[in-house]
Amino acid sequence: MPSPASLFVFFFLLCFFSFSISDQDNEANAFEESLLHQACFNTTAHEACLLRIRGSPASRLSRPISILQSAVRGAIDEAVRAAGTASDLADASASLREETALRDCAELLGFSADELDWSLAEIGRLVATSRSASSEANLRAWLSAALGNQDTCLEGFDGTDGRARRRIERRIAELTQLVANLLAMYKRMRSIIPHASPPRNNTKRIPAPIPPPSWVAAESEDLMRASMKSLRVDAVVASDGSGRYRSVSEAVNAAPSYSARRHVIYVKKGVYVENVEVKKKKRNIMMVGDGIGATVITGNRNFMQGWTTFRTATFAVSGPGFIARDITFRNTAGPENHQAVALRVDSDRSAFFRCSIEGHQDTLYAHSLRQFYRDCHIFGTIDYIFGNGLVVLQRCHIHTRRPLPEQKPTITAQGRKDPNQNTGFSLHGCFVHANYPTYLGRPWKAFSRTVIMQSYLGAQVQAGGWLEWAGDFGLSTLWYGEYGNYGPGARLSGRVGWPGYHVIRDATVAGFFTVRRFIDGLTWLPRTGVEFTADLYK
DSSP: OOOOHHHHHHHHHHHHHHHHHHHHHHHHHHHHHHHHHHHHHOOOHHHHHHHHHHOOOOOSSSSHHHHHHHHHHHHHHHHHHHHHHHHHHHOOOOHHHHHHHHHHHHHHHHHHHHHHHHHHHHHHHHHHHOOOOHHHHHHHHHHHHHHHHHHHHHHHTTTTTHHHHHHHHHHHHHHHHHHHHHHHHHHTTTTTHHHHHHHHOSOOOOOOOOOTTOOOOOOOSTTTTOOTTTTTEEEEOTTTSSSSBBBHHHHHSSSOOOOOOEEEEOOOOOOSSSEEEEEETTTTTTHHHHHHHHHHHEEEGGGGGGGOGGOOOOOEEEETTOEEEEEEEEEOOOOOBBBSEEEEOOOOOEEEEEEEEOOOOOOEEEOEEEEEEESOOOESSSSEEEEEEEEESOEEEEEEEEOTTTOOOOEEEEEEOOOOOOEEEEEESEEOSSSOOEEEEEOOOOOOOOOOSSSSTTTTTTTTOOSSSSSTTTTTTTTEESSSSSTTTTTTTOOOOOTEEOOOOOOOHHTSSSOOOOOOOOGHHHHHHHOOSSOOOH
């Protein structure tokens, strides 16, 4: 018979473990309830949002993951509804500029729906195999892009009477808030995702490797280094009729949709006057020209003609996995016509090698998602590298052109609007040829992020380095940095004293903005065949 002392110890331990389990359950429940409210934070129908998530089908995975998945599904539904509203309003619009803006909105909201759908699929892969750095990079890139599209939609109404803008703004406010909430939720959940409970069984489960997204072509041949004689070409464009197609648009439109293999379009030497759109369904296209200045795609669309900035692009690419080599993209509208984009990129994991991007104001619209530029030339005057993409420009030549009187040339205008977005611009090992007084960048949005490192800065880079957008807007929330630059414009003694400006002295901090870490480059750039340096130069 157990002694009274042993019985006391037994009951003490039983109570201790019961209370411990109860405390853990209470803590888990509190965390889940907090996530629920985070998912519905600031939405117009807060209680309805909570009920929708609580009423979602039970999942075999841990409850926090179920909340995240349900919140993503709700955001997808909202994006689809908002896109339908924009399309309906466009059909009824009597103003060309307004109609263009609404059709832009429908397309951009479609981008958001796609990016949220990709995110939902990635969450499923992530919890089935435990968290990987690549999955985390995918999720943050796609959610960041899905948040930014709504701002671009609203910016398109500049120059209209504002009535349609107000209607669509009310419609997309809910979506914007839902996606912002998703980014905040995922940030909170990152530490617990590896511990999500898999389905219970008696067999030890070995995680399978997470496959790349379906648009990442996996050909082993080195397409980028191949000469034209050895390159396998699927379509030839020639203005003189010696190819199958006379225009670039014809070749792009004829390319297979949703292709899992690389589709190579060779554009022969010539000047192609056209506006080209590589739609979202045109995946894994590689476009090869005969060299900068030899193969030229050119147009002159601009804001003063009534186009939205988004739609002024001479060449616009949204299909994932796009590669371009040895091509000039040009907009000839000139500085007096304001916004006139030469190249707009919404293509995730896209790469540009030995290309020239030429314009004046808003030349390169690095709109969204992961992009890499190597050995390219970019020409412009005002904000000529702008957007909210996640971008590395490496060993590129940046040229300031003659501005209009009273203009202050600025190279970058990065548009990060939320601190949880992973977007930003990194100029690494570049050459800034400032032929006129030039600033490195200015904060287009409150959390603008740009870093210039190990680059040559010409003499006309101004002593302050960076320029305000409007008064003190964004100066304490932006993140601008310089590391290891050289040349007459690289002196740091006169730089701005903003709270958000940083002189980076630690290589570990600078290393965050490299190909390896900033754009998750080692998981996709080797497949493109484009040359790159993964880390800082030694």
